[in-house]
Amino acid sequence: MANLIQRTDVAIIGAGPVGLFAVFECGMLEMRCHVFDALDMAGGQCAALYPEKPIYDIPAHPRIGAGELIDRLVEQAAPFDPVYHLGAAVAGLDQSADGFVVETASGDRVAARAVVIAAGAGAFGPNRPPLAGIEAYEGKSVFYLVRRREDFRDQRVVIAGGGDSAVDWAISLADVAERVMVVHRRPRFRAAPQSAAQLQRLADSGRIDLVIPYQLHAIEGEAGRLSAVIVADLAGTTRRLDADCLLPFFGLATDLGPLAEWGLALDHHRIAVDPATAATSRAGIFAIGDISAYPGKLKLILSGFAEAAMAAHAIHPLVHPGEALHFEYSTTKGVPGRG
Ligand SMILES: Cc1cc2nc3c(=O)[nH]c(=O)nc-3n(C[C@H](O)[C@H](O)[C@H](O)COP(=O)(O)OP(=O)(O)OC[C@H]3O[C@@H](n4cnc5c(N)ncnc54)[C@H](O)[C@@H]3O)c2cc1C
Numbered sequence: 001m002a003n004l005i006q007r008t009d010v011a012i013i014g015a016g017p018v019g020l021f022a023v024f025e026c027g028m029l030e031m032r033c034h035v036f037d038a039l040d041m042a043g044g045q046c047a048a049l050y051p052e053k054p055i056y057d058i059p060a061h062p063r064i065g066a067g068e069l070i071d072r073l074v075e076q077a078a079p080f081d082p083v084y085h086l087g088a089a090v091a092g093l094d095q096s097a098d099g100f101v102v103e104t105a106s107g108d109r110v111a112a113r114a115v116v117i118a119a120g121a122g123a124f125g126p127n128r129p130p131l132a133g134i135e136a137y138e139g140k141s142v143f144y145l146v147r148r149r150e151d152f153r154d155q156r157v158v159i160a161g162g163g164d165s166a167v168d169w170a171i172s173l174a175d176v177a178e179r180v181m182v183v184h185r186r187p188r189f190r191a192a193p194q195s196a197a198q199l200q201r202l203a204d205s206g207r208i209d210l211v212i213p214y215q216l217h218a219i220e221g222e223a224g225r226l227s228a229v230i231v232a233d234l235a236g237t238t239r240r241l242d243a244d245c246l247l248p249f250f251g252l253a254t255d256l257g258p259l260a261e262w263g264l265a266l267d268h269h270r271i272a273v274d275p276a277t278a279a280t281s282r283a284g285i286f287a288i289g290d291i292s293a294y295p296g297k298l299k300l301i302l303s304g305f306a307e308a309a310m311a312a313h314a315i316h317p318l319v320h321p322g323e324a325l326h327f328e329y330s331t332t333k334g335v336p337g338r339g
Pocket residue numbers: 013014015016017018019036037038039043044045046049050054055056057088089090091118119120121122123124257258259288289290291299300301302304
């Protein structure tokens with residue numbers, strides 16, 4: 001049976017940087033928010049994929065760690081008391097007399113006047129390598145993302161993949177891990193040229209083992225604790241790598257999931273919006289951040305921030321019908337509890 005319904009002004013799907021900033025922008029216009037994320041933490045890609053990397057193109061922050069950016073966005077949204085539903089994938093959306101009802105996979109239901117989709121690349125899911133029994137190791141010794149570099153101190157780590165994540169984490173973990181082995185099925189890496197060159201330098205100096213061209217073949221261990229990763233070359237010859245952890249970086253599945261069934265106009269697996277308002281093809285539903293598409297769209301955090309402000313202004317008449325919205329600077333208006 002569906003759980004008791006809660007009510008809010010705006011339901012935000014996705015607690016990535018852009019969804020978090022939308023809480024602030026809505027709050028400044030007197031609109032309360034509930035925020036949903038399939039992950040059990042806020043922060044989207046910044047928290048899940050690169051929390052310890054510095055970002056250089058956030059205005060007024062010449063350099064800020066991705067994790068720190070998220071902490072600050074959460075802090076900035078806090079005065080508006082958002083209700084977070086974490087570990088809660090949104091599975092359904094129904095139209096109601098005065099808006100929408102958003103339903104999570106576990107049956108929580110929230111009624112809202114408007115919906116903001118800030119779902120990034122859709123419900124996050126790693127591309128799993130097809131290794132028998134891998135589920136038993138996931139979260140114990142097989143990880144699809146690195147939350148803390150320190151977790152890998154003095155570990156023998158096998159990294160699989162040939163893209164930016166594989167190469168960047170190999171370089172980063174080489175400082176803390178006992179041994180880093182990078183398995184890739186091609187001799188060349190698809191990473192940024194500077195990173196690929198740095199990887200090669202670390203390999204030449206013996207700090208990283210490049211296991212190429214090989215691919216993952218099997219894993220060995222007990223009770224979720226890995227003892228070895230078996231790799232095979234193109235001829236099928238296998239090799240055993242003694243290891244404590246496996247990090248497969250084969251990208252994220254970019255599946256819109258249930259969002260694709262909501263009758264929204266799409267543009268190459270993203271949601272087509274009016275760039276002036278972030279409105280989708282369905283009245284009352286807005287899309288911002290990486291998931292939105294319009295001519296000239298840049299998939300950058302700073303673009304998402306501006307889209308959040310535009311969406312909040314466009315939503316205001318839905319939540320406060322008949323009330324004139326006078327544009328005000330934050331310096332004039334202030335923020336609750338912050339003077
Ligand atoms: C390695 C790397 C480095 C980057 N460096 C930069 C940089 O230097 N500068 C920059 O501007 N950008 C950078 N980016 C891109 C930046 O991270 C994204 O543009 C940004 O995260 C988009 O924010 P978002 O809030 O739109 O989406 P996301 O961060 O993707 O967050 C979306 C959230 O929505 C949730 N979600 C999706 N579907 C559902 C659902 N059905 N129910 C509940 N929750 C759902 C997901 O779990 C996710 O947490 C980088 C990205 C990567 C991977």
